[in-house]
Amino acid sequence: MIMTFMEVILTRYVPLSLFIALILALGAFVLPAQISAESLLQGAHAVTSSMPKSCRACHRGMRMAIAGEEKVCFSCHGDAAERSMMQSRGYLVGSVELADIKTVLNKPYNHPVLAVANVHRQNETLPEDQLKAPRHAECVDCHNPHVVSKENPFAGIPGRRVVNAIVDIEFEYELCYKCHADSANLPGDSTNKHAEFKVTNPSYHPVEGEGAKAYVISLKDPYKARAERPGDVSILTCGSCHGNDDHNGPKGPHGSNYEGLLTENYVTADGYSESAFVYALCYKCHERSSILGNESFPEHARHIIGQTSPGGGTSCYSCHDAHGSSKYTSLIRFNEDVVEPSRDGRLEYKQTVGVALSGSCTLICHGVEHVERSY
Ligand code: HEC
Ligand code: HEC
Ligand code: HEC
Ligand code: HEC
Ligand code: HEC
Ligand code: HEC
Ligand code: HEC
Incomplete structure (x- = not known):
């Protein structure tokens, strides 16, 4: 999200509740047009026919502060009981079909949205450059709730470095690379995905x-x-x-x-x-x-x-x-859990240059040795 100087000042130095109150109360009249409620909120969550209470659909309670954890999202994107509560309180109206992401996150192989809490920080920069930083993934790491849209679920997520500036990501893989490529804190059994996918390989x-x-x-x-x-x-x-x-x-x-x-x-x-x-x-x-x-x-x-x-x-x-x-x-x-070097210490694959479907392997697999075994 590109912020104006005024927005930066306001978001950094004015307490959130005051800021939201300011925008809502004065919005279009006193403040520059760019920071009116309408322009801060774009895309799917700005549709007032389904979310008439605007900011308050998510920023609730006395302080309106928000931590970027999943709970606030589940009130509409979780199970039907929570969603109907939001409907009865007028935060969500109309007949939009919303996906139940909570049930999917509870499947055995998942992003650890539920398992990890209080690690995501507003204004954090990813990829992580600290070796020991705990790993995390929250809804707001992949979706910017202020600009997300059906057409572009990761609209407004900053991430791509162009010379010295960080610009919004354009392709899905750029989102994934924020945590699965150059991160200093990759788990030991994980690899840099950009190194695997780059087109010079x-x-x-x-x-x-x-x-x-x-x-x-x-x-x-x-x-x-x-x-x-x-x-x-x-x-x-x-x-x-x-x-x-x-x-x-x-x-x-x-x-x-x-x-x-x-x-x-x-x-x-x-x-x-x-x-x-x-x-x-x-x-x-x-x-x-x-x-x-x-x-x-x-x-x-x-x-x-x-x-x-x-x-x-x-x-x-x-x-x-x-x-x-x-x-x-x-x-x-080769999967080195099952494939080892040959007795003379070589683990190699060679494709015969210029000859289709021809090459050779040198290795030991399940006890069977190949030394330049060709096909
Ligand atoms: C769909 C839910 C949702 C709606 C609607 C929403 N917000 Fe937010 N907002 C969030 C979440 C979640 C965060 C925390 C993001 C994070 O931790 O990275 C946040 C963060 C913020 C921040 C501080 C962080 C920043 O971006 O620098 C401000 C200020 C803010 N919202 C203002 C507003 C205003 C004003 C509105 C209404 C015009 C609004 N929000 C509507 C979910 C929402
Ligand atoms: C008050 C209810 C409400 C809350 C709270 C809410 N959303 Fe939404 N969300 C909606 C509605 C309504 C849409 C538009 C669905 C449509 O157009 O079919 C939407 C759309 C989306 C989309 C676009 C994909 C789609 O299904 O259209 C994403 C992604 C999304 N929300 C993520 C979030 C995240 C992340 C949070 C928490 C920070 C959040 N939402 C909080 C109501 C909500
Ligand atoms: C690791 C990144 C990541 C995390 C974390 C994440 N999402 Fe998503 N989500 C995506 C991507 C990518 C898509 C788009 C998939 C597509 O369109 O192929 C998506 C799609 C969606 C959709 C649209 C589903 C549909 O069928 O159209 C909703 C709604 C949504 N996410 C909400 C959430 C909520 C709420 C959370 C947290 C509870 C969350 N997401 C966490 C990456 C993520
Ligand atoms: C904000 C950080 C973040 C982003 C962005 C992110 N991930 Fe992850 N991802 C994680 C974390 C944390 C884990 C848990 C394991 C780990 O630490 O790598 C994980 C795990 C995974 C796993 C392994 C799950 C398993 O059960 O073995 C896959 C596959 C994966 N992510 C794919 C993706 C894809 C595809 C994208 C982009 C759409 C993406 N991730 C974006 C943080 C992220
Ligand atoms: C053609 C299918 C395919 C595509 C495309 C693909 N993956 Fe995978 N990915 C797999 C398979 C299969 C596994 C499990 C076996 C393995 O670890 O190689 C896996 C495992 C992973 C893991 C867990 C293992 C690890 O190294 O941490 C992550 C994270 C991951 N993929 C991320 C990504 C990201 C990010 C992208 C896109 C840039 C991507 N994958 C595209 C098939 C795919
Ligand atoms: C979503 C579709 C998709 C899936 C799933 C997929 N592939 Fe592919 N695969 C492709 C495409 C497209 C290409 C062509 C790439 C090219 O032009 O070099 C390809 C190419 C390949 C090649 C040849 C690459 C080369 O340079 O010679 C191999 C080997 C391969 N795939 C193996 C696998 C294996 C093993 C799996 C399962 C783990 C898998 N693929 C799953 C779409 C897929
Ligand atoms: C013992 C090792 C080995 C195993 C196991 C193996 N492959 Fe391959 N595969 C190769 C080799 C070597 C080549 C390259 C042949 C050549 O082009 O000279 C290849 C080529 C391919 C290609 C590219 C050419 C094409 O269009 O088919 C695909 C796709 C592929 N394999 C898919 C698979 C899938 C899917 C599996 C598992 C069901 C599999 N392979 C299991 C060794 C293996």
Whole structure:
């Protein structure tokens, strides 16, 4: 949100209750037009036919101060009982359908909105630069309640650095990078997502830009390596894979019953019998029959189904990274929990330059050694 000098002075130095009272009482008359109630509040929450009490829908109580925790949002975006209370008190009117985000956040894999409290600070800057800072995610980290709209749920969230200024984010991934890229406090088992998705990598799923490969045989409609016809989809979002497992429920990365906060099931461990469900996430976009028909990697079926089927399968995860690979083509990144270096200490994948569907591996996997084993 770009603030005028007056707004900064007012928001920083005038107590909130006084500020809101000032705006409401004097608004359009005395203060410059930019800080009238109407202009501070835009988008979905500024629609007075559904929220006639304006600021007071959220800034309630004597002090009107607000902490940026989820409780205030749940009064309308939570369960039906709370919502009808807001309706009976006249804060919410009309017949708008509001999503129940609270129930979704209670699913087993989620953003820790409910679990973490009192860490978010107004005017904090993300990505976090303190190594030991506790991690958090609140509704207001991803949605600016003063300007959020149905068309742009993250409108007015600052985040993108352009030279020395911080400007509002434009793409969903920029929002996610505020906490999943350069943050000094990333958990130990987590990686910098920008490093995985950047378009200078040898391979990556196409989120920041179109993919490294111009043709990928297994892709299902409407997904394409290159968008050529209207309706072709060659750019994904984080939300293509992360979000609610209930596809008719509220959209967004609030919670899922699938591990990894994924929209579809995806088993990362080896030893499962292959099925449409086990690798459902990948098969949403990549034709299962093409993968198992070895149309791209001649050894796919042997690994994925396994030689001692049932129960001998290798997960895609043992060979591929779902985000990108800074080292290899074809999203190859070996899962080092199961793949070790060969006896002479090499862990390598080589794709034969200029020859389609040809390469070699040097490694030990489940006790089986490959030394420049080619295909
Ligand atoms: C949909 C709920 C909602 C409505 C409506 C709303 N606010 Fe807020 N407001 C919040 C929340 C939540 C925060 C805390 C944000 C944070 O912690 O990052 C906040 C913070 C503020 C702040 C201090 C933080 C800042 O932005 O620097 C001011 C001032 C403010 N609101 C004024 C208003 C005024 C004036 C109105 C009416 C024109 C209004 N708000 C309407 C939810 C709302
Ligand atoms: C008084 C009720 C009320 C409160 C409190 C409230 N909202 Fe909303 N919110 C609405 C209404 C009404 C809409 C518009 C829905 C529509 O147009 O279908 C909306 C829309 C949204 C949207 C846009 C997506 C959509 O469904 O249209 C987001 C995101 C959102 N609110 C987040 C928040 C957050 C975050 C908070 C807490 C800081 C909050 N809301 C507090 C009533 C409320
Ligand atoms: C304000 C910070 C913040 C933002 C913005 C944010 N996240 Fe997170 N995210 C977290 C925190 C905190 C966790 C808990 C684990 C951790 O500390 O990384 C988490 C966890 C996750 C997980 C792992 C969940 C699991 O069950 O394994 C995924 C996936 C994820 N986020 C995706 C996203 C996506 C996609 C976006 C952008 C739409 C996003 N995040 C934006 C803070 C954030
Ligand atoms: C939402 C759709 C979608 C999902 C889900 C998806 N992919 Fe992809 N995938 C694509 C698109 C689009 C491309 C084309 C990228 C390009 O042009 O390089 C691609 C390309 C690939 C490539 C080839 C990359 C290269 O440079 O050679 C591999 C390997 C791959 N995906 C594996 C997977 C695996 C494994 C999964 C499951 C974890 C998965 N994909 C899930 C859409 C998807
Ligand atoms: C093609 C599908 C796909 C896309 C697109 C995708 N992810 Fe993921 N993501 C996965 C899968 C599968 C996992 C679980 C396995 C793993 O950890 O690699 C995962 C795991 C994660 C995790 C938890 C593990 C960790 O490293 O912390 C985070 C956080 C995450 N993704 C963030 C993102 C963000 C941010 C984006 C967008 C910039 C994104 N993802 C886009 C498939 C995807
Ligand atoms: C980590 C970031 C993140 C957090 C935390 C978060 N949201 Fe969202 N939310 C999103 C994104 C991204 C979308 C848009 C998904 C889409 O349109 O694909 C979204 C969508 C929504 C929608 C629209 C749902 C629909 O079906 O259209 C509402 C309402 C909403 N969020 C409210 C909330 C509330 C209330 C909270 C806190 C209780 C919250 N969100 C926390 C990222 C977040
Ligand atoms: C044993 C390692 C291994 C496993 C397990 C594996 N792959 Fe692959 N995959 C490869 C290699 C190597 C290539 C590159 C072949 C080439 O282009 O030379 C590849 C290529 C691909 C491609 C890109 C070409 C295309 O259009 O098909 C996709 C997509 C893909 N794999 C998806 C998957 C999925 C989905 C799974 C799990 C169901 C999986 N892979 C399991 C090694 C593996």
